[in-house]
Amino acid sequence: MKKLILSGILAVAGLATTANAQIQQGNWLVGSSLLSSNFGLNTGGGYNIAIQPKGAYFIKDNVAVGGYVNLAISKVTNGSPTRFDYAVGGLGRYYLSPGEKGVDNLLNHGRWFLEGNVGIGGSSVESGNSTTGLDFGVGPGYSYFITPNIGIEGLVKYQGQAGFGNEGLNSNITFNVGFSIYLPTSKAKQVARDVSQ
Template sequence: MKKLQGLTLALMTVLFFSTTAIAQTQKGNILIGSDITDLGLNFQKESTQFNFNLNPKAAWFISDGLAVGGYLNFGLATSNGAGSDVSYGIGALARYYPTDKNVQKLEFSKRARFFVEGNAGFGGTNPASGASTNGVELGVGPGISYFLTPNVALETLLKYNIIIGGGNSTTAQQLNLGVGFQIFLPGSRAKEIYREEKANMK
């Protein structure tokens, strides 16, 4: 009897996670999280270095597999005696999880979903070297979300970014590999959290 119960529980778990990745990208759900790139700290005599790039974002699924929202970006790289490199950005983003069955067959796990993300906004880079660029920021790239739980995904995103505008240099290009966490909330649950926070502030 215990073996039967254990088998039933295992099958239910597999079935649950096989539908999780699909369900969390349905219309009405909300995505909140951040990617982190280039996080590092180097200790060396007279040359201590620190660098990171933080990219928080939030988006709402306007249809199954398609989310639109906004993002912020802030990057900092410092080195003793060499000054600091600063990058920043703000704008709109769109993320698409393909619903095509042929694409889903390529996914290595029922918990995994491929996606493509694009962004457009305003950004800039101001390196200590003086070759700054500020203007229109565009980016696009593929990624994959791996659902650790029904609502939390670990993801990797490879993104090409370009800034076109003014400054000492008219263009700045980057290819970034980011790793981060995203939280997928059903629309109704997000509203509950908002009401609870609002009530706590009174």
């Protein structure tokens, strides 16, 4: 019982931290952007589903580096060929501090950030067209912390792909909505140590 009460106190103490605590050196970010999803409601309608799991480590306050994976499947109409998109690579994030020049933090429980990525990606269509090449993107985002360790995120991103197959350069602007979990390394170790005693 003593261990359970101690763990509860540590969890409540963790909830009392500010938005700055999540983005400090040594913490981890794990999350996913739901890039897009839609389903045709008409007869013969298609679908488009995409997800981007990502993970990063804060190498210093406000700066995280890590990796991502893009997976998407789409079909324009029921009779059209299915398209599969994929990518894997590295990403970086820089969180803007509320006091920085030109930064106006709209909400006290959130932070603006800039995200960039570069990696290998491509697409494959049932009809035989395929391409593989450089996958890259950059854009601003905002993370609103619904708890001290969980953020709901919006990200507007220029996403491009320079292919070496049937397609050359293609690009688009995406609006991504997702979530991230911020894991403080020190608190996780402390709770694990306290529970094991």
